[in-house]
Amino acid sequence: QWEETEKLEVQVMKMRSQILGAEHPNTLTSMENLARTYHRLNQWEQAEKLETQVMEMRTHILGAEHPGTLTSMGNLASTYHKQNQWEEAEKLEVQLMKMRTQILCAEHPNTLTSMENLASTYHKQTWWEEEEKLEVQVMKMRSQILGAEHPNTLISMENLARTCHRHNWWEEAEKLEVQVMEMRTHILGTKHPDTLTSMKDLAHTWKKLGQDDKAIAILQRTVNLQLETMGSDHPDTIDSIGNLARTYHSQNWWEEAEQLEVQVMEMSNTLRVYHWTHSQVWGILARTYHRQNWWKEAEKLWVQVMDMRSRIVGAEHPDTLTSMWNIASTHYMRKQ
Template identity: 40%
Template sequence: MYILASTYSKQGRWKEAEELQSVVLEKRRNALGEEHPDTLVAMHILAFTYHAQGKLKEAEELQSVVLAKRRNALGEEHSDTLVAMHILASTYHTQGRWKQAEALEFAVLETRRNVLGEDHPDTLIAMHILASTYSQQGKLKEAEQLELVVFERRSNFLGEEHPDTLTAMHILASTYSKQGRLEEAESLQTAVLKKGSQLLDQGHPGTR
């Protein structure tokens, strides 16, 4: 059932996927209980299908349950808990509920910093996500501060020509532009264009 539902999802046949995933979830609840990891995985998958169909309230309800159960069973710092927080924040983001998204994303970032360190790729991803939420709320200074850290860390560890570094430069340039700092934005955008063109000429797979 799960595998067939996955195939339906890949085909964009969300209604058919939802029907099978709902059955899988109920069967796992009955056989394994609400707290079992396989039940929570089934909830997560069905929530994704709800989200894809724009059924955000239904997605949120399941994601909230998954988060609460993982917090209780695994603790606040477990990677599965952090993933659940990120997914629920994404649903808040889609609903335009910026404050709630920000609170979860901030918690994910702080935990990633404490557990993995400031320079870990997962920490930098968490910074990028929170910066995006700040930007959506017009908190451009806060967004800029995080984007600068991401850019500097990626430049140091990956090099200035790495696609992830160029993405960080592009995002920072966009924030400068929104602040009216057009010369700084232009400088970064020119660098992104130049380095990106060089990578394309070299056939770098990350730029395709």
């Protein structure tokens, strides 16, 4: 579908360029549309070339502070982001944030979006303090302007809580996540996907705080609600079951953990959908078999874990290499 769209948009762009001129607004719109199609095709270099041209021409024709120019800068920054070109993305996003603050004011939604995008780039550069400062600003301004219960405010709180995770500030994360979960429960209902995500985040934080009973209780509730609303074959349900299995495992509840781990393995195989969480759960099940001296079953699982991790993170990733070592270790024990 997108290949056909690309062919048509290339034709339109060329004809508009010939008839109207390269700098005509309609020609630039055609270039912008084609760049978006390249996004969908994951052809980032082609998108970057077009977006650079559009930004430069709009800057020349309309001026650096025109809304159309600012939109072009945002588009190009997004493309840099997709190509992991963090320095280039950061430079544009800093400019964009400053200009939108001057032109639109600090509280304008577009300015806040720019701040959020820049925070995301700081995250990719592991500049945690800079990321946190921006996220706190965005959260406070959205709360003042939109209200504490507005969806965008709750997203800002969620982002800040995840930054707290990276700093191991678990108590601060807990406060934010409890608020987000309670407000989403009140506004959206218990069964809404966003509420369920909040419950999962809070369970993770409680586990880190050593509050395993609370973590298990909320995870069990999350799994039951997801089974009811999404079904057993939904990826989010499978991930939640995996998280609950790992929590049981950490409590040495081997039988309960094994039952859930086998479920995750069977559902992953049925759907042929494999995520990082699944490889972790399979690894835990392999270790469970290992502890019970079920060497044949453990070895078979470690082989599957290694294959899965190779596909997800690559053959040379430390976790893939650990899986290979576990295969060798289990094979040795089997031969004893």
